[in-house]
Amino acid sequence: MLQHVFQPVPLDLYEINPFRKISEDWMVISAGTEEKANSMTASWGGMGTLWNEDVVFIFVRESRYTKEFLDKTDGFSCTFFGKENRAMLKYFGSVSGRNEDKVANAKMHYDYIDGIPYINEADTVLICKKLAAVPIEKEHILLPGLLSVNYPKGDYHTMYVGGVIQLGAR
Numbered sequence: 414m415l416q417h418v419f420q421p422v423p424l425d426l427y428e429i430n431p432f433r434k435i436s437e438d439w440m441v442i443s444a445g446t447e448e449k450a451n452s453m454t455a456s457w458g459g460m461g462t463l464w465n466e467d468v469v470f471i472f473v474r475e476s477r478y479t480k481e482f483l484d485k486t487d488g489f490s491c492t493f494f495g496k497e498n499r500a501m502l503k504y505f506g507s508v509s510g511r512n513e514d515k516v517a518n519a520k521m522h523y524d525y526i527d528g529i530p531y532i533n534e535a536d537t538v539l540i541c542k543k544l545a546a547v548p549i550e551k552e553h554i555l556l557p558g559l560l561s562v563n564y565p566k567g568d569y570h571t572m573y574v575g576g577v578i579q580l581g582a583r
């Protein structure tokens with residue numbers, strides 16, 4: 414796959430369906446350092462406004478290797494790909510970086526903005542600084558049915574709020 418340079422895009426020009434972009438296209442969350450980073454697929458999350466910042470909300474379960482990188486560093490990226498990369502997204506969402514170097518196996522590459530890793534082959538990249546990490550606990554879930562369906566093993570999510578530093582597109 415060709416590596417390329419992202420062009421910064423003003424957020425005002427970014428037009429998406431906020432209810433479908435993440436849930437249907439999926440995204441890859443990357444975190445870590447130039448020495449070691451990890452990535453996983455995510456389809457739950459959101460984009461919006463908080464504390465007068467343009468933000469991304471991501472939800473990462475305790476068991477994910479990517480969470481170790483998210484917790485140790487100051488930022489993360491969300492990258493979006495075209496339909497031709499669906500198999501790669503499934504791979505990034507079913508194998509853990511604890512067991513395989515997913516980015517190398519997919520013949521993809523990390524690049525860095527402000528030291529934050531992102532996958533260069535993506536169509537769109539959101540570079541985020543971490544503003545908050547909020548563990549979602551059992552007591553926070555108000556609809557009991559959500560607990561049994563989504564957390565049968567107690568593998569709860571942490572919500573990370575990322576302030577968008579840069580949007581890039583090819």
Ligand SMILES: Cc1cc2nc3c(=O)[nH]c(=O)nc-3n(C[C@H](O)[C@H](O)[C@H](O)COP(=O)(O)O)c2cc1C
Nearest residue numbers: 453454455456457473474477478479506508509510
């Ligand atoms: C379509 C899809 C969406 C996913 N969405 C999420 C998500 O939003 N949050 C999450 O914690 N895991 C999600 N996962 C699961 C992780 O991507 C998966 O457990 C991955 O192997 C974790 O990799 P890691 O251990 O290298 O971090 C999703 C998986 C798929 C296939």
